[in-house]
Amino acid sequence: MNGLLRLRLPSAMGLALRLSVVFALSSVAAGGVAWVVIGDELKARLFRDAELEAKALSAELQTSGEAELKQQIRHAAAFGEDFSNLYYFAPAGGANSTGNMRVFRPASGNVILRIGTDADLVPRSADHQGDLYFGHGIRTPAGWIVVARDQQWIADSQEVMMQSVAWGLAIAFLITVSLAYFSARRNARRVEELNEVLRSVSAGDLSARYKGQEKESDDLSEVADGLNQMLGKLQENVERLTQVSADIAHDLRSPLTRIRLWLEPLALRDDIDPDTREAIGRSLVSVQSMSETFDAILQLAQLETGNLTLETQAADVQQIAANVVEMLSPVAEDAEKSIALNSEGTELLANLNPELVTQALVNLADNALRHSPAGTRITVEVTPLAGGIRLCVSDNGPGIPEPELEKVKRRFYRLDRSRNQPGTGLGLSLVDAIAELHGGTLELSDNKPGLRACLTLRGSRPRTEINR
Structure with a gap:
């Protein structure tokens, strides 16, 4: 049976693997969509955070003055040694700017700044050349205010998300393949048991049945139940037919024996003509042939129905x-x-x-x-x-x-x-x-x-x- 299982498992496992691959591809596609959607959402959140802080600094400028604004920017920049948050204030009079970045061409509204192209860090850092920042600029009578957030937060968040998706997908794929494998083995074994029943029936054993398990209640068990019912009916019909043949043969043996007993004395009589004797002889041969046929039918019925005990x-x-x-x-x-x-x-x-x-x-x-x-x-x-x-x-x-x-x-x-x-x-x-x-x-x-x-x-x- 192990050889047959090895032959059958690839087809069953093939279906399971194909379904698992479809599941994996669907999950990857869903992960790609989530990557884009979450990336856009995080980008919008960075723009919104930069805008809120830029507006707060603008309000601070209006209420407390330029000196207080510069003090607050320097204080915030001092806690941003990793350059995750950038601040920029350029006075309208052309005085030196304040903050941990210098913007080459300030603009109002949401802006994307690339270090080295659109802005530079203060103090300058070669490690951040080419980094992207999402910022918001506000032009006030006193000068430009620009606040920016590092996009690394988005990349880190997306990386965490993809790692989570990858691990979840791997675990789900492993569980799916494992369940499919054991299910395929179980079904392959049951199919082999059904084939064994069919082989036994083909060899003449009409009593063969699929036993299975009582807790089985799937489509294959319904097929097995239908097969058992069909085999039961087939066995019943064959046994009836065999019994009818045996009964007919048995019931006709006695009349044939009596006919032979009647004809044999007639064939030995001296007062019958040769033609009649020849006809009686042919009749005896026919009766003998029929008796042999019925004897063979009875013996064949005993052999096929198992009524004859094999003594070896x-x-x-x-x-x-x-x-x-x-x-x-x-x-x-x-x-x-x-x-x-x-x-x-x-x-x-x-x-x-x-x-x-x-x-x-x-x-x-x-x-x-x-x-x-x-x-x-x-x-x-x-x-x-x-x-x-x-x-x-x-x-x-x-x-x-x-x-x-x-x-x-x-x-x-x-x-x-x-x-x-x-x-x-x-x-x-x-x-x-x-x-x-x-x-x-x-x-x-x-x-x-x-x-x-x-x-x-x-x-x-x-x-x-x-x-x-």
């Missing part, structure tokens, strides 16, 4: 194959065909049901005998696997067209060329069911020429494991 034991698979070849050799010889066991002759023990495996191998070999022309060579092989046993029946006959290879395992499905030959059309279905009962598969492939049918019993275990 350690059996020699080589010996099973040898017995089947020995049993069918006279039949093959009468049909001018050959059947042989391709084996090293060594004992190969495995846990399985000998009767069912024998039946499956007989069905495969019988198919090869019945659907091949005279001169066909049939080979039975037994191969040990790491996790089981493989039994293969190969022939060099006409084979089966590739598009039909999977279809022939369906119930009653027969190739066009085989419809006039005796058979129930259930042989391969039974073999497939026996394989699934042993945890294995039935694989049909082109033998070039002919057909190669391999019965793999995955649930079997080699002898070395049995003896532990």
